[in-house]
Amino acid sequence: MNGLRDQIDEIEARRKLLEVHTDRDRVAAEFEQQFSTRNVRVVRESSASSADRGFVIVRDADREFRGALGIDHFRAVLSPEIHPPWALEDADVDYSDLFAFLENTLFTSYDRRQMLAASREIEERAWRTDAGTLFVGFQNSAALASQVSVYERMVRERNLGITIFVEDEYEYDERIADAIDVVSDAGGEIGAFWFVVFDGGGSDLRKCGLLAEEREPDRYYGFWTYDPDRIDEIVSSLRSLSDS
Amino acid sequence: MDEASLRDVLEAVEAMESDVSPDVLLDVLSDRYARYVLHHLSDESTATLDALADTATGLAATESGAIATPGDREEIRVRLYHLVLPKLDAAGYLEFDSETRTVERDEIPAVLRELLRKET
Numbered sequence: 001m002n003g004l005r006d007q008i009d010e011i012e013a014r015r016k017l018l019e020v021h022t023d024r025d026r027v028a029a030e031f032e033q034q035f036s037t038r039n040v041r042v043v044r045e046s047s048a049s050s051a052d053r054g055f056v057i058v059r060d061a062d063r064e065f066r067g068a069l070g071i072d073h074f075r076a077v078l079s080p081e082i083h084p085p086w087a088l089e090d091a092d093v094d095y096s097d098l099f100a101f102l103e104n105t106l107f108t109s110y111d112r113r114q115m116l117a118a119s120r121e122i123e124e125r126a127w128r129t130d131a132g133t134l135f136v137g138f139q140n141s142a143a144l145a146s147q148v149s150v151y152e153r154m155v156r157e158r159n160l161g162i163t164i165f166v167e168d169e170y171e172y173d174e175r176i177a178d179a180i181d182v183v184s185d186a187g188g189e190i191g192a193f194w195f196v197v198f199d200g201g202g203s204d205l206r207k208c209g210l211l212a213e214e215r216e217p218d219r220y221y222g223f224w225t226y227d228p229d230r231i232d233e234i235v236s237s238l239r240s241l242s243d244s
Numbered sequence: 245m246d247e248a249s250l251r252d253v254l255e256a257v258e259a260m261e262s263d264v265s266p267d268v269l270l271d272v273l274s275d276r277y278a279r280y281v282l283h284h285l286s287d288e289s290t291a292t293l294d295a296l297a298d299t300a301t302g303l304a305a306t307e308s309g310a311i312a313t314p315g316d317r318e319e320i321r322v323r324l325y326h327l328v329l330p331k332l333d334a335a336g337y338l339e340f341d342s343e344t345r346t347v348e349r350d351e352i353p354a355v356l357r358e359l360l361r362k363e364t
Contacts, residue, residue, distance in 0.1 A: 021302055055302030065298070065317050070306030 003237030004193050007211055007230065011223045015061055020071075021045045022054035027071060031056070110220040115212060118224055119196040122208050123150070126160055132201025133161040135238045139191050139214065141166050141184075155179035160201075163242055167191030183242045190241070194220065199235050200228070207231035253359060268335045269356065277320065277328045280304070282360055285338060285349045293329070293345035297321035 018040050020028050028044040054071040110118070119136075126134045136151065138144040144166050151162050155177050163181040167190050197209035209231050212222025225231065253273065254266065272278045280300040284291055300320050305312040329340040329347060337356075339348045 019298075021299070053303055053306045055306045057298055057302055065301075065314050067314070068298070068302040068305045068312040068317070070302075070309065073305075073309060073311070 003234070004189055004195070004211060007234060008213065008222060011225075016040050016066070017059040017063065018042045019045050019057040019059065020054070021056065022071060024054065027054060110212065110222075111218050112220075115194060115210075115220050118210050119194075122196045122198050122210055122224070123154065125206055125208050126198040126201070127154060127158055129198070129201040129203065129206045130158050130160070132199045132206070133163060135163050135165070135195070135197040135199070135235065137165040137190055137193055137195040137238075138167075139194060140168050143194075151180055152177050163238070165190050165238070165241070181242065188241065194222075195234075197231060197234050197238065199231065204228040209234055249359065253355065269353070272332065272335060272337070272356065273359065275328065275331075276304070276307070277323060278332060279360060281324065281328060281332060281347075282337065282352060282356065285347070285352070286357060286360060289349040291347050293321065293325060293347070296324055296329075296347065300324060 018031065020031050020042060022028055022044070023046055028042075028046075032042045032044075055068055056071060056074050057068045058066045060066050123134065126132065134151075134154070136147075138147070144164060151164065154160055155162055156179075161179065161181070163183060165183045168185065193211060193213050195209065195211045197211070198207065200207035205228075207228045208224070208226035210222065210224040211234065212220040215221045253269065272282070277300050280303045281296050283303070284296055284299040297317055297320055301312045301317040304316075304320065325342070325345075329338070329342075332338050333340040336350055337352045338350050341347075
């Protein structure tokens with residue numbers, strides 16, 4: 001089965017364009033490095049912006065405008081703080097906007113910290129929705145062990161189902177609540193990916209997910225989305241794994 | 245705009261030749277989209293409506309701290325086309341060709357250029 005890999009390949013085919021409107025060489029170089037991938041082309045536009053008020057424009061593959069935001073704000077999106085979902089619930093920042101902006105954009109060279117931050121945004125939606133199932137995939141049981149308390153709290157305080165996939169044979173840990181399903185030794189490609197996918201709890205608007213592959217140690221490559229069709233596809237491929 | 249810079253404007257206007265109308269000048273300065281357009285034209289003498297809409301949308305997003313969506317950009321583009329560019333054209337600051345949707349810079353008063361430069 002190669003469902004997860006197909007998802008990444010499909011997103012890869014839609015290369016976005018990031019226009020950086022700034023007079024500062026350093027800023028343009030910073031984003032070029034951050035998006036040093038063949039999937040986001042970074043172009044600098046120095047003409048119409050001033051030093052203090054630089055901004056970025058994201059365009060899709062056919063150059064349609066997808067969004068614009070100030071450079072400071074954009075930096076914040078790229079390096080989000082890590083908050084547990086119960087803290088994000090009260091946060092001032094509307095994370096759904098940030099989320100929408102980079103939706104279906106492949107990211108690369110996310111480190112573990114950024115992956116966790118992005119995962120938290122999806123978990124926060126599940127937390128607020130208070131229904132449905134969250135699917136989480138870890139590359140190994142050590143990675144799972146470091147996050148298990150977050151998921152324990154989610155099933156304890158919210159009406160959520162959680163299914164956790166882990167590649168290696170998971171040593172049963174009594175800390176894991178009954179409401180969490182652990183699918184270990186699922187085989188196939190599970191071990192190559194880090195994913196957090198929320199099925200929306202019955203609402204298309206709440207569906208969202210993150211899927212990434214660790215191509216080098218601590219360097220993740222993938223995308224996040226809240227396109228309901230895409231989430232449905234991923235969920236159904238994960239469900240078929242957990243049922244088998 | 246604070247009081248001090250407003251005084252600057254009024255003094256500068258008084259000192260200038262009489263064909264620069266303070267009403268027009270203040271009207272332009274108080275319209276942020278007009279400021280964004282003139283800002284763009286301070287770097288380039290010609291521009292397309294789409295390029296101006298991009299710049300105005302980006303600068304507006306920077307100012308508001310929010311993310312501008314395609315819908316926001318479309319609103320700004322329509323606003324430039326129907327309101328802002330005709331106004332700047334009437335003031336003689338630029339020439340707007342609504343058929344080709346391009347703009348050519350004309351005479352932008354020195355006082356305006358100076359104030360826009362200060363603002364950014």
